[in-house]
Structures are given as C-alpha cells and as structure tokens.
Amino acid sequence: MSMDPFERLPLPEPESSDAEALAPEGGNAVSDGGFLRNMFHVFTENKLAVISAVFLIFIVVFCFIGPDLYVTNQTNTQDALLNSTQNSPPSSAHWLGTDESGFDVLGRLMYGGQISLIVGFFAALVATVIGIAYGALSGFFGGWFDAALMRFVDIGLSIPVLFLLIALVTIYRPTATMLIVVIAAVSWLVPARLIRAETLTLRTREYVQAVRVMGGTRKRIIGRHIVPNSVGTIVVFATFDVADSILLLAALGFLGLGVPAPQTDWGTMLSNGVNFASNGYWWEIYPVGLCIVLVVVALNYIGDALRDSLEVRLQRR
C-alpha cells in the first residue's frame, strides 16, 4: 500500500545518487508525448484511482449541471420558508427531503458543492503558485536569503492552521473569494518547502549547470528548467491540497464561519443538520457527510496514483 498520509510530511528526503541519475533528462518534461503516455498507463493501472477519477467527474457534473436538471429554489429564503415544509423527509417532490429553512436538500447538495469544490480548487491553486515562487526563489538563491525565508516558513507552520484560519476569517468577512484567499494564505507553506527541497537538488544537476555555462539567465534556469522538472511534486501536492482545502472549508463551515446564508457549503450544511441529530433527520446529515468524505478520499487516491505515475524515480525503483 502506498497511500501513507505521512509520506506527505515535509521531512527531508534521503539523497540517493542512484535515483537521481534516473530522473528525467533535459528541459520540458511535460511536452514529451512518451512521458505523458507512460504516465497515463501507470495511472490507469491503479483501479482505485480510476474509480476515484470517475467519481470526481460525476460529482462535478452533479454539482454544476445537476441544478439544470433537478431545478430547485436555493437562493430565496422567504419563498422556501413559505412554500415548502421544513425538515420534511424524502418524498417524490423532494428526493432528499428539506432542511430547516425548507430548502430542498438534494438541490442544496449541488449548490453547496459548487462553493466547496470551487473554493477547494482555487485555494489549492493559489497556495501552490505562491509556494512554487517562494520555494524556487529560496532554494535557487540559497545562503542567508534562503535561511531567512525558510525560518519564516517554520514560524508559520508552528501556528495551528485552524487558529490562524479563524483569526483571518474574523478579520476579513467570509465571502467565497475571501475564503479562497484565506485558505491559500495558510496552506502555501508546505509547497514552498517541498519546492525549495526540489530546487536544491535540481540546481546541482548537470543539465542545469550546462545551461548556466552556456550563459542562461537565472530567470530562464528557474522558469524553463527547475520549475518544469518539479512538476511531479507540484501536481501531487496540489491534488492533496485540494482535498485539504475542501476539509478546511468544511471545518470553517461547521464552526459557523463559512459563506453567509442563503449561500451554503457542505460544512455549513452539515453544521445545520447536526442541530437536528437528536430528531433523527438523517437526510440532513448523512448525504452531505458522505459527499465530503468520498470527495476527500477520491482526491487522496488520485494524488497517490499521480505520485506513482509522475515520479519517474519511484517507478523504476
């Protein structure tokens, strides 16, 4: 089994000259057709990852196209309160019942899922981009510059993420955009450290030395050689980080600090649902709980398979 959560800890990787010699040679690893085909092959060998990918596509279609097929009111609280029964069990009119405001739960799953997926994806994207820039600069220039930048990362990582996140959400009112910024602001530290470690090993490689000898600028070395060769690390991290961001947003929503009503996200829905846990309104708890867990598990399996297929070093070991 390779999906070990603690492979993701930012521990220093053991150096192995043998493994390094097997790393992809030359500049842009992405545009190589053979590499891509090989990657696809290794990925599809992992049945769980393929199932996860299919499931994820289904969830995206469900959240973004579903509302066109299963039309429900999700924005007008007044109308929902007046025209439907609150907390009604599943029926032919409301396939998964209604919540405490009379909103249709199935429609709300789609509507809240849009926010959860969008915030999760873009927060991970922003965090990864900041992390790449910070880590690549730190690792490339080295010396006291690197030391100072990395001490800052150490300091940031020692603050419990949820406390920092809550402090930021209290200062800036949570809208979907602000949540993306705030979640990214607490999660760029780990990719910064990963990319820095990657840069430190890459900048001593022969082909990077060769570019330097040929008079390549620093900008060219970082942009054309170091970042593209870290693409495996980056993509794998970003996949896991989408899952983590969805969980962070769910936690914020659960604490009552998610997007303001009548907007919703999966965490907020769950938080509202558990208020009625003792009443037995299961349709307000289990479907949304299942959505969060399954999406997170699926993303973790995909990230795992991507690591196997992108890390050429691991493949041939």
Next chain:
Amino acid sequence: MLGYLLRRLGQAIIVILGVTLIVFVLSQLIPGGQARAALGPKATQSQISHFNILNGFNQPLWVQYWHYILGLLRGDLGYSYRNNQGVTALIINRLPKTVVLVGVSTLLALVIAIPLGMAQAVRRNHVFDYSMTAVSFVLYAMPAFLIGELLILFFAFTLHWFPSQPPSDASAWAVFTNPRAFVLPVVALAALTVAGFSRYMRSSVLDTLTEDYIRTAKAKGGSPRRILYGHAFRNALLPILTLLGLTLPAIVGGALIVEDVFNYPGMGLLTVQSASNDDIPLVLGTTLIATIATVVGSLLADVLYAAADPRIRLGGDD
C-alpha cells in the same frame, strides 16, 4: 546534549518571537483599525482619534510592537472590548482544559497506536494488517467534526452509554474524577491521530527490523520475541517522538473542532465563540497562546528524544 538543548531552546524562542510579529501584523490588518473594531461602525472621527491616542495606536508601528512585547512579558494579551475584560483573564482558566484534553487523548492515541503498529509490522501483508490499514485510511479521511458527530449520534443518542457533552462547569481535572463524561471528546480527538501514529509505527518497526544489529541478534540465536521487544521496540519508538512534535499543531487544531462539537469549554471553543462575536483581540490572543503551547509541546518532545537517543544524550553531533 546541553548544546543541543540550548540550540533547540533558542530556535523555540525565535519561533515564538516570529509568531508574536505575525499576530501583531494581523492586528494591524483589521479593516478600519482596532478603534473601529472596538468602538463600532457608528463612532465619530474624534472618538476614533481619541481612542487611538489613549491606546498609543497613533505611534509608529515599531513602538507599538515594542509595547505589545512588553505587555506580553507582563502577561497582558490585550483587551476584549466585547467582554469588557482582559484577554489574559478570559484565557487563563480555559488553557488547562485544552492542555488536559490534548494530553490525555494523545496519550490514549499512543497507547493504541504503538502496539497496533507493531502488530501490523510483525504480521505484515496478512489479513490483520490489511484490515487495519483500511481502517486507518478511512479514519484519516474523516473530518474531525464528522467523527465527533458520529460518536455522539451512536454512543450518546442511540446507545445512551455516554453523555453527549461534559458538564459545562467541570474543572480541568474533572476528566479524572468523572471520566465517563469525557470519553467521547477524548476518543474523538485520539481517533484523529491514531491512524497516523500507527502507520508511522508500522513503517518504523519495519525499517528497524532490517538493521544490522537485528541480524546480529538473530544470528546470536535471540528469540523473535526478545528481538522484537529487546532490540527493535525502543529504536522504532524514537521516530514517533519526532512525529509527535511535528503533529502537535494539527492535534491542537483538532482539539478546537472537538471542543466545538462537544461544547467543551477550552481554548478552542473560546476562539470559535469569540470569532462569531467579532472579538478580534480575543481570537488573536488565543491564537498566540495556542501556538506558544504548541511550540513548548514540540520542544518537550525534542527534549524527550534527546534524552532517549544515546547518540544525542552522550554528546554526539546532533
């Protein structure tokens, strides 16, 4: 060993100083400034400037930071205008409750995870190993609040075995005098870490079993039991201490959620409540204290590591 400890202590102090700087910067980011946050949106311009002069918020930033640090050294974490009380006074009786919750559940997690990880390593790739691995992955993917809510639904509402929340007036030590009320929160927090710890213990034991000294012990005719407990166990345990220090921020964050789910009046619940009240000084105060507690906890884990590892204890190179 002394050199190592001093260096480690120096690092911890630098980290704490850095965190105070971050918290200070956060307090400067409040839209409209602290005056607006304290006086409300209806305050006039003259009220605001009066407030700023009174609190020294009109001085240069580095002077303000210096006063902030001096205040911290006196134990002054700022003032909660929503509660009309000093932040320190509000935090002081919440902190022990969180420390006890984190301590007891981390201990429980270790007591479960260490034997579990060893058993998995010894029966590697057997049914037991696979099923425990599957359980670990499910636990790892479950958000803290979901574990907590499911525990409440099942053990409190359906089976009525344990109360769904500890008494709100309980002291920090009630977890020992009235353990039944604290079973669910402690188990919920332990469940978060048990998966990671047992996975790590499993691979640590597997790594240790390939070491040369294990082969030597085998060659000398040591029984499997003696090799496992006498030679492998303590060496495999060392990385767990490092992991403990690294995981502590995540455990403290998990405690925040667990406190909210079970209405346990610790630092986490205080933070969540003050966030809903827009009480920014209180949120920043709990963030700072939670971080310092985490840094001190990690420092203790490293000191334990240093005491347990002869390579450091006898004054080697780190």
